[in-house]
Amino acid sequence: MSQQHPTRSTSSRSPRLDASMSLLTNVMEHSLDDGYAEATARRGEVGRSRMPRTLRAKLGLALGLVLAALVVTVGAAQAQISAPSVAKEKQELIERIEAGGDRADQLQKDVDKLRASVERRQRKALEQHGDERGKTTALLSGATAVEGPGLKLVVDDAEDTESGEGDGPRKTDGFSDTGRIRDRDLQRVVNGLWAAGAEAISINGQRLTSRSAIRAAGDAILVDNKPLVPPYTLLAIGPGQQFSRTFQDSVDGQYLYVLHKDYGARTSISVQDEVRLPAAPSLILRTAEPVRTGKGSTS
Incomplete structure (x- = not known):
């Protein structure tokens, strides 16, 4: 008498031991996202390089590169040509400024010399002309050094x-x-x-x-x-x-x-x-009158 074993139904099959880790299992079994997989498939169809394949497209790209290189070359050439001109203008401006400063310094020296000469003549005139009144005037005006x-x-x-x-x-x-x-x-x-x-x-x-x-x-x-x-x-x-x-x-x-x-x-x-x-550093003569001598003449 044969013994028959009862068959297990599919519905009573025991669950997987890693059922509670379905998210990690899915990540491991499907490590590549569907979007990346689709993009990879398309890349396999069209090739990894995005360079144009037709002759017309290649000629257009070559023409664009030639134009870009031409623009860069022309700009560099113009900059190289204009650089000496700019440097020359700058140097000329510096020389003009320095020359103007030298002229101003020389004019100031001339003014100082003329002012000193006028002051000496004024002091000499105050000392020579007049009697005690002239000396008093020279003293009060600061025309001479005193002690x-x-x-x-x-x-x-x-x-x-x-x-x-x-x-x-x-x-x-x-x-x-x-x-x-x-x-x-x-x-x-x-x-x-x-x-x-x-x-x-x-x-x-x-x-x-x-x-x-x-x-x-x-x-x-x-x-x-x-x-x-x-x-x-x-x-x-x-x-x-x-x-x-x-x-x-x-x-x-x-x-x-x-x-x-x-x-x-x-x-x-x-x-x-x-x-x-000391004498006053700058003496300015504002009013003057001719000195009358005993003979009635003026000097």
Whole structure:
């Protein structure tokens, strides 16, 4: 008697062990995406190279390459031809600028020589013509260097330029309450020296005349448009001790004392047996009249 084994139905077949990893299985079995596979198939049909196959297309490509090479060659040739011309124009411009600078320097030297010659003639005329009045005029105009007894007055900013509080002599002049020396301070000191009997004054070696201007440009002080650097050394020719007392007792001398006492401005004054002042650097003759001699003629 034969024993029959029951047949297994397909529906009862056991599932794959890797059924839970279907996504990874699919990736491994189909490693090439369908789109890439289709593109690869087309490439196999038309070939890997995209170069044109027909004679007409090849001739068109060759003509385009020739035109591109021609344009590049012509551009390079034009640049090479124009380079020397540009360099030449640049060099000519540089030479013109340098020549113009040399001419300007030479003209400035000529102007300086002529100005010095005129100043010498003016000083000589002031010294030669006239008596004591002519000498006084030369002295007051700064035409000649002078020496004699006088004062040395040094004025400097305070160590702390922000020092000084409260009311002070500068409030009404629109100045801030600091220890910095201003142009108006020097103006008052100079005017005080003139009023005390100074015959000649200089600031930092620069001779003052009746037409000298003391002005400000920012924080800088200018004397006849030339900047000064503190400390400011004023030399004045006058009658010694009496000159010093007269200045210190004057209103402007007291003003300087207030700047020192209330604002910390550093000042010192000393009597000098001999003070030397140079002539004014530029003397401008604005008015002149002929000198009449005893014979009634003019010269």
